[in-house]
Amino acid sequence: MTRMSSSANGIAVAFLAYAVYAFSDASIKALNDALPAYEVAFIGAVLGFAAVPFLKSADDRWTDLVRTSNRGLWLLRFAAGAIGSIASIVAFTKLPMAEAFSLLFLLPSFVTILSVVFLKEDVRWQRWAAVILGFIGVLVVLRPGFRELSVGHLAAAVGGVAGAIAIVIVRAMGPGEKRLSLYGSVLLGTLIVSGALMLSSFTPPTPMEWLFLASYGLLGALGNVLLMNAARMVPANLVAPPQYSQMIWAILFGYLFFDDTIDLPMAAGIALIVLSGLLTLARERKRGTPLPTSVVSADSQASLATAPDVTDPMLPRENA
Template structure:
């Protein structure tokens, strides 16, 4: 029996999910690079296995994890899952949390550009305006020429682009592709690629490092479950916007735990990037542009890489609109 749509409950659960993801990201930051990023990604993907039974429907078989209607796109999602997971971990390790989120929140702009190039979507001036506003916000935050850029900034760009490619893949493959296959591609990509990278350099974690790696993986799994629950209660256009509440958590963690500071230009850039993302969501909602079908994140960046809307039948027998 499927739950009756309850938008307020769905939004509240979404806020809880993104709070849990923020705590998971803080666990990465606390590790401070003591454990290689691919080893942390491997641990996260192990916990990602916990979500599989919740994605698998009655008509699915476990072999559907590796079966697909388009092997090339499935393989591309496999690669993007691994790259995105590792890049996001490097980002949170090297950058202040607020800065990391503000760069990763460029995702809607990347999706718009890639959708025009590969899906030939008709994008009007309002969405292009949102893209321009987002990139202006990034320039204000980064201030190239006035501050030194690091590998963390590159990792953020790579992570956001990988997530955007994954979303375009979800759109291209369409609602007929099974969720367990879409999720399995990213999960297996992260598990296998990070596992292979670990073979050359396996760090032996201390008990404290084990604690925070477990926190990263467990909280990520819990966040995914909460996000799927939120998507059952409310349409995706209501579940997606609360992801920007992670910026509040990032600023709080940065101030209370990591001694991060945010100056006026960074604040202005963050505001522009968030406005860009919300404007894109509003335009896609108004035009009825379908965002990708419900697939939770295989790393802990569900807010960035796959804001979930599950195509579960609602209580009235209709399906929710698909969305990112």
């Protein structure tokens, strides 16, 4: 197989992974708010264990799910993962899919801001311009004062910030931290936090709701596996940009299944937010720094697929 053919196949697998994530998120929307978000998150986390055997390398042990070189940062990622997963589920439940995606796509901007504050990264005017463009897009989408905002909008913002914190922690911990440990922090965080919230009340799902829950959890796990394989075939800077194809799926699903509508100002705002994210990715690629991998999904594990991991010799090194 030629290098060009391998790259094309890797990019195709990445597009497929993001399509699978979009179907997973649509499954949340299809539940129609019938179940509490923490219950959906708990069942999704249980099913998320299906991806573990595929993420586990030959040198990994099962105990690596909880083993770490920095327990404090691991626990912070544990909390951020749980909050991000539950908040993203609320966002997809309460908002039109395209609107939820557009707000969650602010994640690259949040990564830039947090990287400056906590990692002391040198961020030049081009990346700040992308951040400002993204926030202008949000104002256009939300039009505060002209339309009513809901808990879904707040949840989307919280989900974006929590996802950014989880990604910045990956950067702070360095490439020596095993991917299985990073995956375990979010998986176990979501499982334990949402499980604790379920202790006070549990709504038994109907057979149809179980079908949507299985679709959400298993497709999320499949998306992780597909994206990891895409990252093994091509550098991370080719895997990250196709994530914005999720917006096409969101608009399509919203129109066909959920009676969602998008007016002209919202379309313009979405375009600005997507452009902001693409400019951030392009700038990161030019500087040769780790990409923010701003995968948008209620399954916040997706960013690990292109996270650097020195313990996995199969991953490309030049741009990871």
